[in-house]
Amino acid sequence: MAALQPIKSSVRTIVMLEKYKEMLEDRTAMGGLATFVPNKKLPVYNWLYFKEGFSKELVNFLAEQFRLQPGMTVLDPFCGSGTTLVACRELGVDSIGFDVLPLSVFAAHVKTRGYDTAKLKEASAQLFSQRFMKIKEEFPPIMKKAFSKYALEDISFFRRNIAQIEDGTMRNFFLLALISAAIRVSYAWKDGAVIKIRKSHRPPLRFMLKRTIQRMVKDAGKMKGRAQCTVQQRDARTMKLDDETIDAIITSPPYLNQIDYTKVYEIENLFIRGLYEKPPMRSYIGLESDTEFLPELDLPKAANAYFHDIHEVLEEMHRVCKPGAPVAVVVGNAYFPGRIVDSDLIICHLADSAGFKIDRISVLNARYALEDRTTKKGVLRESMIIMHKS
Numbered sequence: 478m479a480a481l482q483p484i485k486s487s488v489r490t491i492v493m494l495e496k497y498k499e500m501l502e503d504r505t506a507m508g509g510l511a512t513f514v515p516n517k518k519l520p521v522y523n524w525l526y527f528k529e530g531f532s533k534e535l536v537n538f539l540a541e542q543f544r545l546q547p548g549m550t551v552l553d554p555f556c557g558s559g560t561t562l563v564a565c566r567e568l569g570v571d572s573i574g575f576d577v578l579p580l581s582v583f584a585a586h587v588k589t590r591g592y593d594t595a596k597l598k599e600a601s602a603q604l605f606s607q608r609f610m611k612i613k614e615e616f617p618p619i620m621k622k623a624f625s626k627y628a629l630e631d632i633s634f635f636r637r638n639i640a641q642i643e644d645g646t647m648r649n650f651f652l653l654a655l656i657s658a659a660i661r662v663s664y665a666w667k668d669g670a671v672i673k674i675r676k677s678h679r680p681p682l683r684f685m686l687k688r689t690i691q692r693m694v695k696d697a698g699k700m701k702g703r704a705q706c707t708v709q710q711r712d713a714r715t716m717k718l719d720d721e722t723i724d725a726i727i728t729s730p731p732y733l734n735q736i737d738y739t740k741v742y743e744i745e746n747l748f749i750r751g752l753y754e755k756p757p758m759r760s761y762i763g764l765e766s767d768t769e770f771l772p773e774l775d776l777p778k779a780a781n782a783y784f785h786d787i788h789e790v791l792e793e794m795h796r797v798c799k800p801g802a803p804v805a806v807v808v809g810n811a812y813f814p815g816r817i818v819d820s821d822l823i824i825c826h827l828a829d830s831a832g833f834k835i836d837r838i839s840v841l842n843a844r845y846a847l848e849d850r851t852t853k854k855g856v857l858r859e860s861m862i863i864m865h866k867s
């Protein structure tokens with residue numbers, strides 16, 4: 478990766494951060510839109526539960542602000558479960574999504590294809606008409622912990638039958654249904670950054686899969702929009718897009734000091750093993766240690782690495798944006814023992830140095846940073862930075 482130009486002057490950086498503080502505006506009434514919760518009830522958006530996602534409404538709100546129109550191309554360099562892309566498709570706006578996590582690329586891809594529902598129904602009937610047989614398969618330890626013996630047998634059976642569907646688009650559709658249904662019957666639950674196992678009575682996978690497929694086929698029949706959408710497994714730091722081709726960016730990078738996506742989505746990723754490259758660990762933002770960056774801010778090591786990578790992404794974003802293109806970045810601040818790191822302000826500073834002009838910083842959520850789950854250590858913001866390529 479190319480070495481970054483040092484960002485000049487320590488005193489200036491700190492003064493700049495103060496300047497951005499003055500740009501904070503309270504939009505906490507919109508806080509819920511920065512979460513995936515509203516998507517849980519929405520067709521297509523809810524084909525995969527992705528806790529770290531934002532909502533369709535947030536994208537629609539920005540689409541209106543940015544005056545997005547058919548013929549334009551929106552980029553989400555951290556597309557996650559594809560919320561930006563699905564919303565753009567519904568609005569008739571072309572979009573491009575990148576992510577390094579195989580599950581994200583897969584889910585965003587499946588959610589943005591066009592389907593022939595008659596063919597899906599036919600394939601579904603065929604899938605459930607096959608006589609059950611046990612398939613010998615050795616599962617990784619996490620799968621053995623996360624599923625009952627019967628669920629694992631069903632996973633093997635349906636996975637094999639889905640793999641035999643010839644049409645790749647339909648095959649992926651059913652595979653996403655299998656992932657979604659399997660997670661619902663698993664003993665695993667995501668407790669923030671870790672997977673925990675809680676054994677309880679779970680419905681049979683076959684039953685859950687049938688219901689999931691029925692729902693998804695119905696959704697596929699109602700899918701709106703004909704816009705083009707490209708999803709690729711790619712590191713946001715090296716997007717390989719032509720200069721000045723993007724009309725707007727709506728995105729949310731991983732938050733500093735939050736989750737390890739490879740761990741939290743380990744089970745889902747196992748279902749699509751082999752379909753995508755396993756990204757080297759360092760492809761995920763903020764994982765390169767020993768990075769000297771912004772020394773004047775005396776940040777924790779992990780924060781140095783994170784902002785170094787985010788700066789590279791911002792430079793890429795600036796390169797690919799057309800002049801004047803509006804950009805929205807949703808990001809959360811982080812707590813390290815004894816210290817709050819204002820990611821929103823630091824990202825504004827880095828974006829500024831990459832050539833963006835900050836228009837406003839909308840605070841969507843604010844909560845206490847807690848130590849030992851009880852002691853309040855200050856306020857953590859989740860903000861939406863609105864800027865444009867100047």
Ligand SMILES: C[S@@+](CC[C@H](N)C(=O)[O-])C[C@H]1O[C@@H](n2cnc3c(N)ncnc32)[C@H](O)[C@@H]1O
Nearest residue numbers: 530531555557558560576577578712713761762
């Ligand atoms: C906060 S989530 C995005 C959620 C998305 N807005 C949605 O609604 O589903 C951040 C995403 O960034 C991805 N990511 C991490 N490092 C990346 C990198 N270097 N390049 C591209 N994507 C990356 C993670 O895999 C994750 O899917």
